[in-house]
Structures are given as structure tokens and as C-alpha cells.
């Protein structure tokens with residue numbers, strides 16, 4: 396018998412028998428799925444399979460018709476810590492004439508319902524500088540977002556999602572419309588972030604090569620036409636190691 400894997404990782408997302416329909420079209424039916432701290436989950440499926448719908452339910456933009464969703468152990472209705480979640484939706488392309496700079500777009504990630512009219516503090520500026528640095532876009536911080544390439548814009552959106560230092564990063568086809576070389580660099584960057592930072596990833600992608608390279612050959616589960624590939628947190632660390640790391644800090 397396989398020894399049971401010890402798991403000290405917190406539940407980040409829990410879906411129990413979740414279903415969703417647009418009028419009479421059922422898109423998701425009876426979905427059970429859980430994501431633990433530091434898991435990297437790749438979501439794959441044909442066009443119209445319901446991948447974006449699923450992400451939109453998880454970030455609270457669509458209510459599940461049936462079933463229960465928990466985020467960080469809290470029912471989604473009661474969940475308030477939205478800054479713990481960074482979300483980069485699909486198709487972010489900006490009109491080339493849009494008047495915001497890279498820095499302004501990244502800073503806008505700090506605004507939520509409460510802080511929309513709050514003045515930006517020195518600490519906020521520092522958070523922005525850190526996010527620009529992680530994405531290696533400091534040198535284009537004052538450029539107009541519309542003047543950048545698709546790959547550069549994607550880094551800006553990722554920096555915007557990272558500015559609150561989220562525990563969970565949700566990406567909807569982050570490399571769509573980007574050339575193969577930039578795509579490869581982007582995947583290197585996020586897998587590096589996954590391995591080095593204490594962050595959980597949920598990513599919709601069409602890039603099966605990347606998924607299989609990093610997340611293994613076979614999906615761990617499937618619902619309708621949606622497949623889930625997972626690199627579990629216990630594959631990159633175990634509880635004993637984690638304790639050791641903590642005790643050394």
C-alpha cells in the first residue's frame with residue numbers, strides 16, 4: 396500500500412457539487428474540486444467547455460446556481476479578503492490610445508471597493524515598484540500601456556495582479572496572442588514564481604506542452620470537457636521541510 400502523503404497545506408479553493416447554467420445551457424455540472432496551498436493547477440478544455448465561467452465563479456463574478464464554493468476555508472458569500480486573490484482575465488488588450496501609463500495600470504490593482512478614493516501611500520508606491528521589478532518592467536514604467544507589445548502588456552497585467560502580493564493567482568489564458576518565444580519566457584517566469592514564492596496558481600491554458608512538462612502527462616480529474624492537471628504542493632515541499640524552513644527564519 397502507498398504511504399499516505401502527509402498534507403499540512405491549507406485549503407485555498409473547495410468546490411462541492413457546483414453547477415452553472417446560462418439560461419437553458421448547462422455549462423458546469425456537479426463539479427467537485429479542491430486546491431491546496433501552493434498547488435499549481437492547469438485547466439485545459441476545448442472552446443466553450445466552461446473554463447472562463449469556472450474562473451468567474453471562483454472570483455465571485457458569477458454565482459454558482461447549485462453547490463458550494465469555499466475560498467480559504469470561508470463560504471464565498473462571506474469571503475472578504477479579495478486582495479488575497481490576483482486575477483488576470485482573458486483578452487486584456489488595450490486600445491493603443493488608452494491614456495494610462497504602465498505604472499498607473501499596475502497601481503490600479505491596489506484599488507478595491509474600499510480604497511478607491513484613498514490617497515496612495517509611500518508603502519503603496521513601494522508595492523508598485525516591487526511588482527514592476529518582479530515582472531522586469533521597471534524600465535517601461537512610464538510608457539503608455541497601449542504602446543507596448545502583447546507580451547509586455549501581459550507582464551503589466553500580471554504585475555497589476557501581483558501588487559497586493561496575493562496568495563492565489565488566477566490566470567485565464569495568459570499567453571494567448573503572444574509569440575512562442577515570449578510564451579516560453581512567460582511560463583519560465585510563472586513556474587519560477589511557483590517554485591520560489593509561497594503562491595498558489597490556477598491557470599487556464601491551451602498550451603498542452605507546458606502543462607504536461609510542468610504538471611505531468613495525465614489530468615488528475617475531469618468534469619465534462621474540462622480537465623485538471625495538478626502539481627501538488629507536496630511535490631515541491633513536504634511538511635517536515637516546511638517546518639524546517641520556518642524554524643530557520
Ligand SMILES: Nc1ncnc2c1ncn2[C@@H]1O[C@H](COP(=O)(O)OP(=O)(O)OP(=O)(O)O)[C@@H](O)[C@H]1O
Pocket residue numbers: 417422440441442443444445446447448449
Ligand atoms: N454571458 C454569457 N451568456 C450566455 N452564454 C454564455 C455567456 N458566456 C459564455 N457563454 C457560453 O457558455 C459556454 C462556456 O463558455 P466559457 O467562456 O466559459 O468557455 P471556455 O471554456 O472559457 O471557452 P474558450 O476556450 O473559448 O475561452 C459557451 O458555450 C459560451 O457560449
